[in-house]
Amino acid sequence: MTTRARGNWGPARAFALCLVAVAAWAGTAHAQTPSLVATVPASRSATSGYDLDFTLPTQSKSGCLVCHGDPDLVRLKAGKITSYYVAPDEYGSSVHGKEQCVACHLDFAYKLPHDTDVAWQVTAKTACRNCHDEQFVAFGKGAHQRAVDATGTRASVEESKPLCGDCHGSHAIQKLTESKAGQAAMHASGWEVCGRCHQDYWDSYDDYYHGAAYKRGAEDAPACWDCHGWHDILPAKDRKSRVSEANLVETCGQEGCHKRSTVDEDFVSSYKDAIHGKRQAKQDNPVYRLLRKLFGFVLKG
Ligand code: HEC
Ligand code: HEC
Ligand code: HEC
Ligand code: HEC
Ligand code: HEC
Ligand code: HEC
Known part of the structure; x- marks a missing residue:
């Protein structure tokens, strides 16, 4: 479902802006963060599309935010401009602000470009169970729990039942208990x-x-x-x-x-x-x- 649009202005512009963001980020020289190495294959120019081979310095959210912290990170998807921007302030002030991005985005190890075949939304909306066992167990007793058939796949009617992230959202989850x-x-x-x-x-x-x-x-x-x-x-x-x-x-x-x-x-x-x-x-x-x-x-x- 995620075919990459090539040869349009969106990727090229975002690509250029990514480089700007990388430069800006590297330039701030955080004491504990090693510098970022970005390599663009020699055969490609900044306008030929998005095929970055970044070697991320550290397994941390700052690595992801080098690109995703850029408000102009947009792609043209099925004729629609789609934003991949994650507002660092909003994320930082959410209840998960100290967690790594890959805590929910288990499919996105520090490997780029991203694997576009994975059902990453389902992963992100259910990874919650790894840290919220009590809620996961309670959820398992309710009508919204999905039945899994013998082959491990779900019947299509099941698709309409909510996953954790469908009710709670993603990057702006707030404290609920006593809040x-x-x-x-x-x-x-x-x-x-x-x-x-x-x-x-x-x-x-x-x-x-x-x-x-x-x-x-x-x-x-x-x-x-x-x-x-x-x-x-x-x-x-x-x-x-x-x-x-x-x-x-x-x-x-x-x-x-x-x-x-x-x-x-x-x-x-x-x-x-x-x-x-x-x-x-x-x-x-x-x-x-x-x-x-x-x-x-x-x-x-
Ligand atoms: C080099 C820049 C870059 C870095 C670093 C990066 N991303 Fe991305 N990411 C992108 C771009 C560009 C897209 C849009 C991809 C496309 O065109 O489908 C994207 C898309 C995504 C998506 C949506 C996937 C989809 O198919 O719609 C998720 C989730 C994501 N990134 C998570 C992460 C996480 C987590 C990290 C850190 C481990 C990370 N990214 C690091 C550039 C980057
Ligand atoms: C608490 C779990 C969680 C954490 C932590 C998390 N995400 Fe997400 N992310 C989600 C969910 C859920 C979605 C939405 C899937 C959907 O609705 O399509 C999402 C969507 C995305 C997307 C697609 C564009 C969008 O905003 O919908 C990108 C890109 C992304 N996340 C990057 C990141 C980055 C970068 C970080 C770390 C700074 C991060 N995520 C941390 C759960 C999380
Ligand atoms: C003040 C208490 C109360 C609130 C608030 C309430 N409900 Fe109900 N709901 C009930 C009762 C009692 C029944 C069972 C009697 C009936 O079906 O009218 C019921 C039945 C239902 C059923 C059918 C359950 C079944 O097994 O047939 C659904 C679905 C439902 N409610 C959804 C909602 C939604 C969505 C909301 C919010 C918009 C909501 N309810 C708000 C008390 C409430
Ligand atoms: C993403 C869609 C979705 C969301 C969001 C959602 N539900 Fe449901 N809900 C379902 C589906 C699908 C079923 C199962 C219906 C069935 O088995 O026939 C269901 C079942 C139920 C039932 C059992 C009665 C029945 O019809 O089987 C109740 C009660 C209910 N939901 C209430 C709620 C309440 C309250 C909320 C919000 C806290 C909520 N639902 C959020 C999709 C959703
Ligand atoms: C149908 C919607 C819905 C789904 C699906 C859902 N939640 Fe919730 N969740 C809520 C609501 C509503 C609250 C209570 C809000 C309040 O306290 O006012 C809540 C509360 C919470 C809390 C706060 C502590 C507590 O138990 O009250 C946590 C943590 C949480 N959910 C995690 C999860 C996880 C993990 C999953 C998936 C296993 C999940 N939720 C699935 C609606 C949902
Ligand atoms: C890496 C572990 C981790 C993952 C994965 C994770 N969370 Fe959390 N979550 C936490 C921590 C830590 C807190 C803060 C607990 C506190 O402050 O008491 C928290 C707090 C929350 C709260 C507020 C709880 C309260 O009692 O007020 C909600 C709601 C919540 N998470 C929902 C989710 C949902 C939904 C997902 C998946 C989309 C998710 N979490 C994924 C670790 C995680």
């Missing part, structure tokens, strides 16, 4: 984290107290994962699911939500269907259906 800022940022991204794949439940999450308030940006309205959990999300009919009838009293009565003393079986059974059901309840109402038939163009949703 109001990190949690607030995630809370505000409910559509990207869940809704984009569960459009129907995103749309139907619109009851007055929860969904409607959440979509208006209310910080104290529950995000999808406040009810469903996050790594070990289960179907509602599974008795271990947080939204199964068996556990709703506990889920609704969790700290920061409803006062435990006011939550009982009656409370949850009378309200649970409203959370995702307002739209359906409306559509099932015969008066509403008649009005919709008559004035369908006015009544939306």
